[in-house]
Amino acid sequence: xxxxxxxxxxxxxxxxxxxxxxxxxxxxxxxxxxxxxxxxxxxxxxxxxxxxxxxxxxxxxxxxxxxxxxxxxxxxxxxxxxxxxxxxxxxxxxxxxxxxxxxxxxxxxxxxxxxxxxxxxxxxxxxxxxxxxxxxxxxxxxxxxxxxxxxxxxxxxxxxxxxxxxxxxxxxxxx
Amino acid sequence: xxxxxxxxxxxxxxxxxxxxxxxxxxxxxxxxxxxxxxxxxxxxxxxxxxxxxxxxxxxxxxxxxxxxxxxxxxxxxxxxxxxxxxxxxxxxxxxxxxxx
Numbered sequence: 001x002x003x004x005x006x007x008x009x010x011x012x013x014x015x016x017x018x019x020x021x022x023x024x025x026x027x028x029x030x031x032x033x034x035x036x037x038x039x040x041x042x043x044x045x046x047x048x049x050x051x052x053x054x055x056x057x058x059x060x061x062x063x064x065x066x067x068x069x070x071x072x073x074x075x076x077x078x079x080x081x082x083x084x085x086x087x088x089x090x091x092x093x094x095x096x097x098x099x100x101x102x103x104x105x106x107x108x109x110x111x112x113x114x115x116x117x118x119x120x121x122x123x124x125x126x127x128x129x130x131x132x133x134x135x136x137x138x139x140x141x142x143x144x145x146x147x148x149x150x151x152x153x154x155x156x157x158x159x160x161x162x163x164x165x166x167x168x169x170x171x172x173x174x175x
Numbered sequence: 176x177x178x179x180x181x182x183x184x185x186x187x188x189x190x191x192x193x194x195x196x197x198x199x200x201x202x203x204x205x206x207x208x209x210x211x212x213x214x215x216x217x218x219x220x221x222x223x224x225x226x227x228x229x230x231x232x233x234x235x236x237x238x239x240x241x242x243x244x245x246x247x248x249x250x251x252x253x254x255x256x257x258x259x260x261x262x263x264x265x266x267x268x269x270x271x272x273x274x275x
Contacts, residue, residue, distance in 0.1 A: 043188075043253040043263040077250070137263070170251045171185045 002111030002130070005163055009033070009125040010109035014069065014099040015082070017089040022067065022097050024125070032064040032154045034147070035119045036133075037112035037172060038098070039070045040088045041079040044169035045115050047137040049092060052116065055133075056096040059151055066096040071107035072115070072173035080173070107172060117167035118147050122154045129154070131165030176207045176234060176274075183214050183228035186251035188263035192229035199270045220247040227252025231265060231273070238265050238273040 003010070013023040027033045036052060038045050056066035074081040082100045089098045101107055110119055120129035129150035134142045150160035180196065182189035193209070200207055214225045226245035230237065230252060237243035239254055254262045254269070 041250060041253075043251050043261050046253065046261040047263070077248075139260075168187065170187075 002113065003109075003119060003127050005127050005130065007127045009035070009119075009121045009127070010106070012069075012099070012101070012106045012109075014101055014106060016100075017082075017086045017094075017098045022099055027065045027067070030063055030065040031123045032059070032151055033121045033125065034064070034066045034151070035110065035121070036066065036068045036096075037071065037107065037110075037115050037117040037119075038068040039072045039077075039080045039115045039170070039173075040084050041072075041077055042115050042170035044137055047139075048116050048133050048169075049094075051133055051139060053093065053095045055148060055151070056094075059155075060095070062155055064151055064155060067099060068094070068096050068116075069099045069101050069106060070115075071101040071104045071112075073104075073175045074102075075175075077173050104175060107174075112167070112172055114167040114169040115172060116169050120147065120150050120154060120160075129160045129163055132167050135165075137168065176205065177232075178207050178209050179230075179232045179235075180209050180211045181214055181223060181225055181228070181230040181232070182211070183220075183225075183249045185249060186228040186263070188251060189229040192231065192264040195264060195267060196231060196270060199267060199274060203271070203274060205274065214249065217247070217249055220249055223247070226250075229264065231270070233273045236273070238269050 011024045016022045072080040122128050133147045135144040136142045146162050146165050153160040225247050227250040251263050254265045256266050
């Protein structure tokens with residue numbers, strides 16, 4: 001079941017491509033925390049990940065943090081293995097933490113269905129926005145910047161103008 | 176002309192590919208029938224040499240011969256646009272070239 005708006009962020013403690021473990025508590029100081037379900041192999045993720053990197057960089061200056069989690073089953077999708085995650089993060093210069101949820105327990109707690117799929121939490125770690133990054137995988141055709149608008153709102157202590165959109169992307173690859 | 180659209184329901188890109196294909200056919204005034212086939216298992220993907228969804232073949236030839244070399248899999252397929260960007264569907268130009 002997918003987290004509903006207003007729900008509390010579920011704890012996690014996962015290995016990152018930087019060789020460290022990252023827990024929810026680590027981001028306590030951030031006034032906004034985005035957890036994005038992601039992976040390597042999906043063309044939708046690849047189309048959006050440049051924007052993910054840009055958003056993470058832009059909003060880091062304001063204290064917000066972006067974390068990407070890959071929960072895909074690497075047995076059926078070897079391109080989504082932890083080793084491949086490290087390779088991709090280095091090659092693409094990710095500006096966000098990229099974590100591996102090998103046993104899929106964190107995905108079970110949050111309930112994503114697609115990659116990419118955004119869960120944006122406020123300072124109290126209540127879910128304020130859930131869904132797509134924006135309204136087009138084609139970066140030249142974007143009209144609505146849902147995620148950026150929601151980040152601006154959360155950082156200002158306002159309700160996001162749009163709180164939920166249908167995520168568009170590849171299905172999460174469950175075991 | 177035989178046109179096949181092979182897809183896997185787990186990837187949301189095939190309606191867009193179908194629509195694009197119909198648009199290119201209409202623009203060229205071609206009256207071809209699109210044979211749509213849902214690939215449901217990895218075994219079927221291997222038998223059909225299905226490198227991901229969507230896969231479009233014109234007279235048996237993949238519209239993206241380079242991408243067709245990927246291993247058979249129930250995946251979303253990656254296409255590269257002429258400017259290097261990634262897309263889950265072939266470009267209009269790829270389809271036009273394949274149908275020329």
